Amino acid sequence: MTKSMTDALSSLASRMPRVVREHEVLRVAGWIPGDDPAAVANAAIGEVLRWAQRRCGGQLPPEAWARKSFDYLSGGRNSSCVRLQSGTSDLWATRADDPDKNVAERVWTTEVVVGLLPDQPAKFSARLLVSTPEADLQIEPHTPGFIQQVVENCRLISSQKLLSVAPTVYETETDAEDLIGYLIDPSRQLPIFVVTLAENGQADHPTLDTAALSRAMLGIGHVALLHPKATWRLTERFGKFKSVFGGSARVYLSGFSDDADPYIHRLVLANQLDTTDAAARATRWMRQLAAQESVLRTKLGRDVLSFAAIRDASLQLRQQNLRNEDASISDQLAAANDRIAALEKQVASLGSEQDYYIAEYEKERARAELSESQAQKSAHRIQHLTDQLTSKGNDPDHDIGLPSCWSELADWSDQNLAGRLVLTPNAHRGTRKPLYQDFETAARCLLWLATDGRNQRIHGGRGNMSNVTIMDGVQNASCGADTYDFDWNGRRFSADWHIKSGGNTRDPIRCLRIYYCFDPHTQQIIVSDMPAHRRTGAT
Template identity: 80%
Template structure:
């Protein structure tokens, strides 16, 4: 006799229908320029209606072509449309279902909203969702075909960037400067997938189909094709660890800057794109990343409206009009029941959406824990190998050349001190173009932190580093009462140590200060601020 509740219920569970969940795949948000916003909105709606007509399996009602509300029911290929005009706003929304042609019980749902507000360009947003009982959903996201029609016929902008069906080609230094400006633009909303050519004269990447990739990610990501000269300019600007060249590809997420962590903006090496199978794997990852970013970086109710929101608002307006017109009780009851039914469906949808986000959160949390554990194992392994090298009488840092300019310092830290020392964004910003001129001394101090200081902290010798002379006129000391707290990588730290030069000078041209702490979890020195004296209430 089984004591397991699961075993006891398994015969019943096998007879129950599988749970169907709705997953959001991607979101597109933008605006369409032009003097006649109403005409542009009508053109966009027409493109969406033509797209819906091809997939409905029948004939949409005349109201569809008149931009009016309608319902079309066709055994799984249902379409619902609402045209809501209230006050100064004019919203048109459609929700269309389309069963998957190869996977049973999988249904694709597309929502599109076109909106008009006074003295503003026409707004456009779309959502792609999928309902399925599959527990492990494996898809390669692709934006709906009408997005291309809207881009070509109405022009569609994301932020300040005009969307393009074809990848943007960058050949010259001037082209590269345009790309650099867009990469570091803080208002950029879409990821940029930069694909480089290994040789001059090539028209496309030998393995990646950038044209197909650009069409698949239209509205959720940009594809840039970089020729060698333009790639070199990118390297000159950002350094080897943040650039991409030689047939490799890189995803630059929104928020990229000169101070960005290069490991956040994933690089795919040319050797990882050697075969058609490798290219297909990279393409799938790029499309999935673009789709995930589109959901993370657009807000429902602000950047993108849901069909249910507009549908419920329309039902509410209908109820209000019936009350004002003193309609019969039966008519008002029908309207109330319709709204209740719509609200119940919306609540059910929100519940399914919440379950999906909780599931995704758990996946990401597990992935983060595994990554953090792997990083710690790698740190211990690196330290073990370093100790073995030193036991043989060798110094792994002996031949490290220090940078000659502040522009080289960031890349130098990424390359020579990775895994041992990290600069926070604040430290990156301070070292961008400081008044303090001696970059070589600063680099040698950072090298001391990553080597001797770190080793003593790992071995528990924190007290032995107080008032240690690093080089003539420069000491390491406790911050004492000048300690302060800062955030890095989602955690809270206290900058309780600093490197300083003598003389108690605060002249920024001669004063060096490097504020830092040691993180025993990652076994890294975390530099919070440099190279100037930090301003406090006392100073």
């Protein structure tokens, strides 16, 4: 009888050491302002060393305070530092280990790099990692304490914004304009967690401790506290569907814009924060999201440097200098052995890190497949219920009102046509300030697409949709030679149909075009572009 490899080795499993994986928890990247970059870099290094001194269980060697390379071994609380000076560049990097006080075999590792480059401000980056054999790591990320020390004593800028330990308070409409500008800034990398107050007179949210939340996410996320006057301005600019107010909280991820998908930027309603336990759950989720985004948005080797890479460069430079100086064979061999040992440690660490990322990838792939499956099931269920209502003489869309202007159309579509029709970001942008003025006709066409047009695609195919009159002067037709490909939600589609008015004119004031396709998987109409005629190779 044959056995699998796992069965054959099961008797040995209890004797084998548990696999320890290194997880990267968060990354911080920024720069330190100041007229003298060398002085502010030296001050930041001092803050990091003072923090490391309190945690090392002893006394750091004199080389540490002289800003030189050193190795400090202290029963698991080990610290190492590399100073790499080459030409006009100066890099200082440290790595410190700290065993968890409550969980056995869990070890926290902190890496910090402070760099000076010609004609640039002092660069600062940090990584927090954890090594553990735990199969299911459950933590609430918190940036290391030295980040707060650097922010308070040296200042630190990240994503073009000066970091603050306390939440940023926005009280007036003028304050709200500053926030709006930062929300839509395409260069912004850090997520913004906007917490609103339900009424005037409140100094803080009744259940969310925004001060503690801001400290925990310092360097990986901003916390904004909005008073009611400021929330009204957000609603006027982005619409209710993308705004936040009345004691609710919302995260605005990087890349947010006027045409962003509101479901990506998660909203936590006030009634989901009404108890201490509910607020604690929301806080935990916010901290985890900020940490995940920091690893996702910053690039290792560009925004954040690893200690291993700098140590290897230092050892390589040492070898080269020994060769140039014609040093003894024994000295060169010792340098080579040191570099080999460092590279072996780096390879082992990268292998552990790779295992972690593969495991995380598999989790995300499974989650994406489950989400897609559930979305398809929901779409079929919604269609089934809609057909039942229609068969009984009820019109589920009877009470849908039309938007009163172009600025409301995108939100109106997201709210009333969700699950049946979706506007791509390109279509969202087209509805901002178009030259075509008849927004009501455009809204009626979208409603037709989400109802009659979609039903015909589901039940009757495409054959009976060609040259269908939707209203006087407005028709649905095949794109023909104007068909084009576009990407949406990670997939490629062909916009092969469009709604048109204005005859053959291409005057954007009188011409309406809504380019779309039907996705059989989600059973949605996907509007790729509107409301102007699109320039193509055929036109």
